[in-house]
Amino acid sequence: MSPRRSYDQYCSAARALDAVGDRWTLLIVRELLAGPRRYTDLHADLPGVSTDVLASRLKDMERDGLASRRRLPPPGAAYVYELTPRGRDLLPVLQALGEWGQAELGEPRPTDAVRAHWFALPLLRALEGEGLVEVLLEEGVFHLYVGGAEGGRAGDGGGGSTRARPGPYGDGPAPRDPDARLALDSPTCTALARGExxxxxxxxxxxxxxxxxxxxxxALREA
Incomplete structure (x- = not known):
């Protein structure tokens, strides 16, 4: 493993960029905030990243204490990557970047990839209160844990589930009956994501x- 490059500046922002400033690192964090993921799942949901770069970034994140790798129990028996508590602490960083980047979104480009759960961050910013929310989009379904709602416990899910530990959001339907379900089309979700x-x-x-x-x-219906 190559040594970590550093800006060699005694500044907390520079130190943070030493750890997460490389291309793809924060987007890997975005994916792992949805819960433990297999390498193949990460590669599928990060279109454009090479296998070599993804493997290198994951090794760097393990070394820097942002992520860890563990083997699922049978019948899963696959390795998954998941964020450490320090890695999960990057959620507000991604939230702030997403809010700042609203002005950069514009209209979707023909080459832009889209995954339903990528809309989780703007919806988390928009929702108030506490509870489990299921979101139904044309691109797919995902769920959110709003306001610190419980996102599960280690060992939940059984059967080798890769969603065994808590995260602020997750791909797919809610694991239990949600407190609210939101159904919306792509133009509406795009307008919400752009802050319009x-x-x-x-x-x-x-x-x-x-x-x-x-x-x-x-509360949403009465707002």
């Missing part, structure tokens, strides 16, 4: 359908 539309306004205008009996669902 507020979630409460989208609900009032009928662009987001809210179902569920939890306090969070009721």
């Amino acid at each position: 539309l507020g979630l409460a306004d989208a609900v009032r205008d009928g662009r987001v359908t809210v179902t569920g009996d939890g306090p969070l669902a009721k």
Whole structure:
């Protein structure tokens, strides 16, 4: 493993960039915030990254204490990568970058890849309260744990699940009956991600359908 490059500056921002400033590192963090992932899953959801670069970044993240690798119990018996507590502490960094980057989104380009769970970060910023939320998009389904809602415990899921540990969001349907379900189309989700539309306004205008009996669902309908 090659030694980590450093800016050699006594500055906390420079030290942080020593660890996460390389290309792809923060996007790997974005994927692992959804829970433990197999290498092949990471590669599939990071279109454009080479296998060599992905493997190198993961090794760097293990060395720097941002991620770890473990073997799932049978019948899964595969290795997964997951964030350490220090790695999960990068969530507000990604939130801040996402908010700052809203002005850079513009219209989707023909070459832009899209994954449903990439909209989790802007929706987490838009949602208030606490609870489990399932989001249904044309691109797929994902779920969010809003306001520190419990995201599971180590060992949950059984059967070698790669979603065994908590994260602020996850790909696929909610693991239990959610407190709220949001259904919206791609233009609405894109407008929310760009900061052009507020979630409460989208609900009032009928662009987001809210179902569920939890306090969070009721608050959204009454906003």
